[in-house]
Amino acid sequence: MIEIRSLKVAGKVTLKHIADELGVSAMTVSRALNNSGSVQGKTQERILETARQMGYRPNHIAKSLVSRRTYTLGVVIPEISHSFFPEVIRGIEQVVYDKGYQIILAHSSEDAVREQEVVEMLLSKRVDGIMISCSQNTEDASFFENIAKTDTRIVFFDRCIEDIGISCIGVNDRNAAYKITEHLINLGKRRIAHLKGSGKVSITKNRLLGFEEALHQNRVNTFSELIIESGFQEKGGYEAMKILLDLPTHKRPDAVFAVNDPVAFGAMEAINEAGLRIPEDMALVGFSDDIRSPLMSVPLTTIHQPAYDIGTKAASKLIRLIENDKELQEKVMLISTLKVRESCGANQ
């Protein structure tokens, strides 16, 4: 039983305090606490016990200053209220926790300016790495290229900037978009619209590409007035759909492929308001398999993305990049699956 002379309030006890308490040096305490092996058994025991009693908590700030490692990763997401992202975070959390890291969660609110600000902040906090899914108006690739040149590792997930040598974890967007568009074609649709994303991010480009390719390969006409930019949020989907609905009746689409499910929900609302039925008057499909999609009054046909796995893959990739200098950048495309429900008209 060791009596502590100066009982400190937890949270402010330092190595020095423990050292003074026991009449040893701070270094010895450090070594004992870190189990370096070079401390006498008896001394180590006394130190451990005293540290416990004094409520010692290592100061990771000081540790980080010395080690230049924070064991903290930044995660930047554009919109936490899309169910896809919390699920990705669950996956990330699982991996980083096991590996002894923490995450700082930052939210860009679909705004590139705010995105850069939060990334700068993460960099100032000296996170060991960053996982990011870009905002809808992210354009400045050089911003990320410059970061990639530093010793801060970075990995994109879902919404990537491609071809700048930074890892990207997502699904095969192009192929999936192709498949779901072809599904509409097989259902007899011939005037197919696309509510496209924004900016230069991968999913905007690749989902559009897959869409166009499917039309082309199946000799279905492409109508440029049926490709409307909607961004990635419900509101944008609603507004983009309004534009399509304002077309003369014979020019209206018979099917709509939305870049993601929230956009499809917005479109759904506009279609309902116009008094049209889904899928009879207009088929509608999305992408991402939002938690609400199977529950809508007309369940939404969509592409299921393995969000949790995207999270685990992104996190393990990032940690490997941090911990292993020889680890290479890579593009990981997980398997997505077509979820046929009712909004496409297949199950009538």
Place this chain on the structure above:
Amino acid sequence: MIEIRSLKVAGKVTLKHIADELGVSAMTVSRALNNSGSVQGKTQERILETARQMGYRPNHIAKSLVSRRTYTLGVVIPEISHSFFPEVIRGIEQVVYDKGYQIILAHSSEDAVREQEVVEMLLSKRVDGIMISCSQNTEDASFFENIAKTDTRIVFFDRCIEDIGISCIGVNDRNAAYKITEHLINLGKRRIAHLKGSGKVSITKNRLLGFEEALHQNRVNTFSELIIESGFQEKGGYEAMKILLDLPTHKRPDAVFAVNDPVAFGAMEAINEAGLRIPEDMALVGFSDDIRSPLMSVPLTTIHQPAYDIGTKAASKLIRLIENDKELQEKVMLISTLKVRESCGANQ
């Protein structure tokens, strides 16, 4: 135009580097960068320009070591896949971003052991404060009391430990539970079950209290075999409901009040599997107004909680506690509202 002799890769530039570059002292650079006012206009300009060109990024780790402030808050949630929590986080994010703080997100996965571990880690990272919603088996109040004694501020939200002098931001659970139970009584229900939460957290206790009180005040019998612990997750709701369904037919409840919506979803599944209809054979209500609740095939009657506001209030309270020594602990009860949908049988 200033020529930089030693172009550093961004992220590793220090005050000293900039100072050497310009032949001034590090302190002058520090002052210039912090706009302390005591630097000559010309010098300051040169410093700012050089810092920009060299890609200087302040090292918040070092700053924090000196200032003992990290401008980082820990947020501990039990289950990120309940839509309530991401919405709370959105609210928190909004406030902390405006005030210049960051958040470290930690996930206890409904496990008290993990909860303590992540809190210890947050403390080691010297967060300025912690917002926490307890796990379902959190029991150790003294753990939090001890933290409250230190200079790390702490605030509970939604799931609190009460009466230990720590702020709690939530809704009036007891009153809301009373109201929704009385609603069932007014609908003629007389054998009402409660799927109760777990542990010592506020919502378990208060929702049960409100439930019992409503029965009592309205002279409706309480049946102890109809109060089953379910925890807070869907699975627990499913299993608890199975127990009720195994009761002899005449002893089964005619209505069920679940401690939250995920539990109600689990119960819903069990009821469906048993071939019973909601609400005809058994009414069902929840609490929290999950994003899925209005979309279920039988939309769920529930209590709506202002999740976003709970987040903003919790964050502003915490920041005030951090920044103002005279700020007092308080219990904030926001307004919740009864959302009558179809699962209770009112809209038939």
Place this chain on the structure above:
DNA sequence: TTGTATGCGTTATCAA
């Protein structure tokens, strides 16, 4: 207005 010394809490390094 600018610079020097010192300390924040920890660890690497070298010496004893």
Place this chain on the structure above:
DNA sequence: TTGATAACGCATACAA
């Protein structure tokens, strides 16, 4: 096995 010293990057306090 233990200790003294310096360093991590910055800011406070004081001196010039």
